[in-house]
Amino acid sequence: xxxxxxxxxxxxxFFAIASPFLALLLTLIAGGLxxxxxxxxxxxxxxxxxVEPVTQLWSVEQLIVxxxxxxxxxxxxxVCYMANVWNIGAEGQLTMGAIAGSIAPVMFPDWQDPSIxxxxxxxxxxxxxxxxxxxxxxxxxxxxxxxxxxLMLVYVAGLFLDWLVRGPWxxxxxxxxxxxxTFAGWQLLPTFGxxxxxxxxxxxxxxxxxxxxxxxxxxxxxxxVTGNAPRAGRFAGFSRNRMVMLCFLLSGGxxxxxxxxxxxxxxxxxxxxxSPGYGFAAIIVAFLGRLxxxxxxxxxxxxxxxxxxxxxxxxTLGISDKIAKVFQGILLFFILSCDTLILYRIKFEMGxxxxxxAAE
Amino acid sequence: xxxxxxxxxxIITAATPLLIAAMGxxxxxRSGVLNxxxxxxxxxxxxxxxxxxxxxxSTLLGVVAAIFAGIAMSALFGLLTLTLVANQVAAGLALTxxxxxxxxxxGEPFVGQPGVKMPTLFGIDALVPFSFLLTAGVxxxxxxxxxxxxxxxxxxxxxxxxxxxxxxxxxxxxxxxxGGACAGLAGGYLSLAYTPQWxxxxxxxxxxxxxxxxxxxxxxxxxxxxxxxxxGAVSILGFVVQSxxxxxxxxxxxxxxxxxxxxxxxxxSGNKRLTQxxxxxxxxxxxxxxR
Numbered sequence: 307x308x309x310x311x312x313x314x315x316x317x318x319x320f321f322a323i324a325s326p327f328l329a330l331l332l333t334l335i336a337g338g339l340x341x342x343x344x345x346x347x348x349x350x351x352x353x354x355x356x357v358e359p360v361t362q363l364w365s366v367e368q369l370i371v372x373x374x375x376x377x378x379x380x381x382x383x384x385v386c387y388m389a390n391v392w393n394i395g396a397e398g399q400l401t402m403g404a405i406a407g408s409i410a411p412v413m414f415p416d417w418q419d420p421s422i423x424x425x426x427x428x429x430x431x432x433x434x435x436x437x438x439x440x441x442x443x444x445x446x447x448x449x450x451x452x453x454x455x456x457l458m459l460v461y462v463a464g465l466f467l468d469w470l471v472r473g474p475w476x477x478x479x480x481x482x483x484x485x486x487x488t489f490a491g492w493q494l495l496p497t498f499g500x501x502x503x504x505x506x507x508x509x510x511x512x513x514x515x516x517x518x519x520x521x522x523x524x525x526x527x528x529x530x531v532t533g534n535a536p537r538a539g540r541f542a543g544f545s546r547n548r549m550v551m552l553c554f555l556l557s558g559g560x561x562x563x564x565x566x567x568x569x570x571x572x573x574x575x576x577x578x579x580x581s582p583g584y585g586f587a588a589i590i591v592a593f594l595g596r597l598x599x600x601x602x603x604x605x606x607x608x609x610x611x612x613x614x615x616x617x618x619x620x621x622t623l624g625i626s627d628k629i630a631k632v633f634q635g636i637l638l639f640f641i642l643s644c645d646t647l648i649l650y651r652i653k654f655e656m657g658x659x660x661x662x663x664a665a666e
Numbered sequence: 667x668x669x670x671x672x673x674x675x676x677i678i679t680a681a682t683p684l685l686i687a688a689m690g691x692x693x694x695x696r697s698g699v700l701n702x703x704x705x706x707x708x709x710x711x712x713x714x715x716x717x718x719x720x721x722x723x724s725t726l727l728g729v730v731a732a733i734f735a736g737i738a739m740s741a742l743f744g745l746l747t748l749t750l751v752a753n754q755v756a757a758g759l760a761l762t763x764x765x766x767x768x769x770x771x772x773g774e775p776f777v778g779q780p781g782v783k784m785p786t787l788f789g790i791d792a793l794v795p796f797s798f799l800l801t802a803g804v805x806x807x808x809x810x811x812x813x814x815x816x817x818x819x820x821x822x823x824x825x826x827x828x829x830x831x832x833x834x835x836x837x838x839x840x841x842x843x844x845g846g847a848c849a850g851l852a853g854g855y856l857s858l859a860y861t862p863q864w865x866x867x868x869x870x871x872x873x874x875x876x877x878x879x880x881x882x883x884x885x886x887x888x889x890x891x892x893x894x895x896x897x898g899a900v901s902i903l904g905f906v907v908q909s910x911x912x913x914x915x916x917x918x919x920x921x922x923x924x925x926x927x928x929x930x931x932x933x934x935s936g937n938k939r940l941t942q943x944x945x946x947x948x949x950x951x952x953x954x955x956x957r
Contacts, residue, residue, distance in 0.1 A: 309749055311954055392755055444928070450935040453702065453755065454878045458924040461871050469917035589759055626774050631767025638760040639742070642752040650751070650954075 311650040321647040326594055326601075328647075329640035330608075336636050346623055354622045355615035355633075365618075367500045369610050371572060375400070375564035375584045377509040377606030380591030381516050381599050382557030388520070388597045390533040391553040395441060395456030396561040397585025398463035399434040403562020404569040405467055406433020408486065408576050411493040412475050418491050426493065426566055434562015435555045437463065442554030446547040452554075460585070468578050475576065486576040495571045505567035509606070512560060517599040529553070561585060582613065583631070590638045609634065673906060675789045679860050681898025683708075683852040685797045687876035688883070688890050689804050690848020695880055696808060697841035698821035698948035699747065702758025704849050705873025706765025707739040711853025713769040716864040719782040719857075728782065729793075729854050736850015737843050739765060744842045748835050751952040766867060773864045781862030791859050793851070798891075800848070805887035817841060821946035824953040834953050849873065871924065878927045882934050884944040893930075900926045 321328075334352060341351030359365045379396045386393045393399075407430025410422055441456040468484075477487040495503040520526035532539040532549045539546070564584065573580050591609050595601030616630030646652070687704055694701050701707075714735035719728025739761060746757045784791040808814040817837060820827045824834045856872070857864055875897060883889035904919030935941055 311749075311751060313954065387756075394759060444932055448932045448936040449941070450928070450931040451878075451881060454874060454881070454931060455928050457874050458871070458878075458928050461924045462921045465917040465921040469915050472917075473915060586763060590763070593756060626771055628767065628770040628774060631763070632771050633767075635760060635764025635767045638756075638763060639746065642746055642757055642760060643750050646750040646752060 308655055310653045310655055311646070312653055313650055318648050321644070322596075325644035325647055326596065326605075326641060329594075329637060329644045332640040332644070333633060333637045336640075337633055340629065340632065341623075341625075344625055346625065351619065351623060351625075355619050356611060358622075359611060359614045359618050364500075365614060367502055368614055369607060370502050370506055372613050373606040373610035374503070374505040374509050375568055375581070376588050376591050376609050377602055378505070378512055378564035378567070379557070379561045379585055379588035380595060380602045380606050380609075381509075381512050382560035383588055384592040384595060384597040384599060384602050385516060385520065385529060386553040386557045387592055388533045389529040389549050389553050390536070391442075391550050392453045393438065393441065393456050393554055393557050394453055394589060395438070395458075395460045395585070396557060396588055397581065397583065398456070398460035399438045399558040399561035400565035400568075400581055400585045401460075401463040401467050402437035403430040403434030403559075403565035404576065404580050405463075405470065405565075406430055406436075406562065407566030408475075408489075408569055411489050412486050412576070415487050418493075420492055423492050423495070423570070426570060427563065430566025430569075431559045431563045434565060435559035438554040438558015438561065439551065442551045442558075445554075446550050452550070456554075467576065467580070471576050471578055477575075484578055488575045489570060493570065494574065495567060497571070501572075503567065503571040505564070505571060508563060508567065510603075513599045513603050520599060525552075561588075587613075587634055590634050590641075593638060593641050612637075673902065676905070677895065677898045677902045678790065678794055679898075680901050681894045682794050682797050683855045683860060683872060684876050684879060684897055685891060685894035686793070686800060686855065687849045687852035687873060688879040688894060689797075689800050689887065690845035690852075691876055692880050692883070692885060692887060692890055693804060693808070693817070693848075694841050694845035695949055696821045696885060696946055697817045697838050698824055698946050698951065698953075699838050699842055700754045700758065700950035701740065701743055701747075701761070701842060701845055702755060702877065703739065703743055703761025703765065703873075704845075704876050705869055705871065706762035707736045707846050707849035708765075708853035708856070708873040708876075709769045709867065709869045710735040710739050710765045711850030712857040712868055713773040713776070713853075713864060714850070715854030716781060716857035716862075717772065717776055720776060720779055723782060725782050725784045725858050728858050729784075729851065732850045732854025732858075733847045734850065736846040736848070736853065738846070740842045740846020740849070741839075743846070744839045747952065748838050748842070751954055754950045754952070762873070770866045773866060776864040777866070779864065781857065781864070783862040784859045786859075793855055793859065801887050801891045808887065818946070821948055824948050824951070828953070828955055834955070838953075849876075852876070875923060875927050878931055881941070882930045884934065884940045885946065886944065897923060897926070 338348030338352055341348045407426040410425045441452045444450040444455050445452040471486055472484045475486045477485055497503045528544045532544055532546055569580055587609050591602055591605045595605035612630050612633050616627040619625045620627040687708055691704055711732035715728040715732030718731035719725050743757055743761050746752045747754045816832055820834050820837050828834050856868055879890055879893045883893045901923040904922050908916055908919055
């Protein structure tokens, strides 16, 4: 039996919407299988992992807190990937944003008025954008593959942060732990009562703004054309280099903003580890959200659920929270597989004779 | 004298996994497929190799397990990109994320366990000469045999190769799985010879460096060999400088291989004669036969 792809005359509008849901369903089935292999009742496992966390108020709060960086980064990456610009170094841009944004509170720990928060947020965003501009510049000036350079810079940023918190920026009163002084007062983002902080609002605004830009403006049109039909884009006079730089500055800036928001809320200081791989998980968010800013909003919540569910599974089921990353990887696999259905019909044929008959 | 010999040996062990993984990816890319999941396949090879060697006490079985783990991962990639014609860049990222996640989960019970080290002769293990044979073999097959010519033809123009009656998809599957075997083996080398233990994410970007190496070597096997040893030397340079006690922070030295990779990419990619002439014309393009 062989599997044959038959090109559809047009994109299937049904599968364009159904494919992420189908991918989700397949991921749940695969997840159930993994639970079963580990000797856990699959239904109970899936309930603990995916349902229970959204039944309690505090964990819904956690969900939004975790979704905030994922959405901020994911929406920027969605625009990048739409333009066929492959920034996969968001984790590094997040780190550099966190570092740049932390300059003010680390250097002036006694600076306590709203202005420091503004400075932190601006510097974080600019830091991420500038660090994102590096692979962009190397791509446009030297034609160096942006996938590889942006990824390499993730390691460079991580090591730089490690050096800072173990060396010059270490809190002298920190009992030798590799951390900076804990941020306080106006050096932290205001919250909406509980743990949800101002970053959630930034994430919403970023999605709304980019949804508008992509749908209604010339820049959005340019991004889509250079991504889908680069030749047409060239004839129309759209500059590919300008697009690459724009995408890297935008996604780097948003990742940097996510970084400083994390540091100025959940983490509260700089330390060697400031993100559980949000920059990489956001790649999945972008694809699951169909590279659409509004889709990213929901996809971010779902990926956040995968983190929270992992913690819940560890506590309740005694299974490692590393399973979260497995679910995330499987999910991306199924998304990409199901997207095939948008452009192709899948047929199964028996043997080579069948294939020949079909060709006649 | 003794010390410089020790440094040379460390350079060899640092270069070997890069060389093996890059040699596999070179064949994959020559066939027109861009598999960015080298890191994921490598890390799966590392965990499978360690686990099997730890449970059986045999490094040979560990190596075999590492190879099969790599092949299994690459087959998954083949299914996604060759059969279901998914975007190769995205699928490669998926493979890496899945590999890193899965290896973390599988490897959890093995963290901190004592590893089994591959036997060595004068400080050299069997995979070092093997990596040279592999390089020679790939160079010979790709450029001196018919099957190599067909693989390159598939990579340069899949439509023409298909029109001539060659089975594009089947050949690409074979190439991708060869790449998977090499990446898995390279990962196994890390956990069985380079640092005989299991640490989460122990590949530390080497899969990506191997990918960069293929570009750096402009898709040529012998240049890949030279490149792998250059990179091996750079990553060891850090330790040597540190042992001299110049007071350079260790993090800066650890960052060196990544920075050198970027610089190498910049230098090579700016050179059109080297890159564009050798880049497989159909690299990363999906192929759906017209029937």
